[in-house]
Amino acid sequence: MQTRELTVPGAWEITPRQFGDDRGTFLEWFKEPVLTGALGHGLDLAQANCSVSAAGVLRGVHYADVPPGQAKYVFCAAGAVLDVVVDLRAGSPTFGRWDSVLLDDVDRRAVYLSEGLGHAFLSLADGSTVVYLCSQGYAPGREHGVHPLDPELAIDWPSHGRDGTPLELTLSAKDEQAPSLAEALAAGALPQADVAARFVEDLRARGAAVAP
Template identity: 70%
Template sequence: MEFRELSVPGAWEITTAQFGDARGAFLEWFKAPAFEAATGHAFDLQQANCSVSAAGVLRGVHFADVPPGQAKYITCAKGAVLDVVVDVRTGSPTFGQWDSVLLDDVDRRAVYISEGLGHAFMSLEDDSTVLYLCSTGYAPGREHGIDPLDPDLGIAWPTIGRSGASLTPILSEKDSEAPTLAQAAADALLPTWSAVDEYVRSLTEGGAR
């Protein structure tokens, strides 16, 4: 299992070995010792989610108040998605920047997104199935969103799907009405770099949430 930190600090791409034969394939998409070696702390699983999306569905950008935030360990079990992490931590050296990883049922990579970061993805195929391990449970009062089509973010969402057909972004009403990054900052909705850093350091020192 290999961890590669993305250009947004606090997010990693995870590549693991697959073992295949005539029956199919097997892989270990999460391993606690490898995770702890890469991040410096344990992952406290509190909720596991599964979403199934048609081609073009765009979910996010979602983030949660810190503390405790919500870290996510994500993979795509079926189909393909472009998974995006956005630095929404005010005061961060990479504030407003984003990075992406293709998650699909071929390479079967995963992404870890730590507390205080924004997360979004676009489905590139009908019935794309995304699995999330979450460090905290759903709490609507402390969860927020940013417009994934915010031109100031400039996320390069795909326009062509896995089949070669054109993609049109499909957003929920909630996501389509989300504020821009600038609006969220002005409304003091965003986590701060210092608060996130302090919280993540406490996890590293304490070993777990």
């Protein structure tokens, strides 16, 4: 299993080894020691989610207040999605930057994003099944969004699906009504970079304290 930090600090791409024969394929899509080695702390698992989407469904950009935030480990079990991580940490040197990873049932990569980052994905095939591990459970009062089509973010969403068919984007009513990045920043609704950094450092310190 290989890890690579994305251009958005605090986000990683994880590529597993796959073992296949005439019966099918086996892989380990999550290994705690590998993730801990990359992050310097483990993932406190509080909830596991599964999302199934038709082609063209666009979810996000979602984020949670820090603390406690919500770190996510995201994997596509079937189909394909373009997974996008956005730096929403006000005051960050990379504020507003985004990076993407193709998650699919071929290479079977995963993405980890730490507390304070925004997350979105676009389904590129019918029945795309995304499962993700979360460090905190669902808490509506602490969870927010930024519009995924905000021109300031300028996320390069694909116009065609995995099979080459043109995509018609479908957003939830909540995501359609999400503020722009500038509006969320002006409202003081975004995570603060220094607060998020201290939170992650505390996780690392706690992890070091319990290490054998």
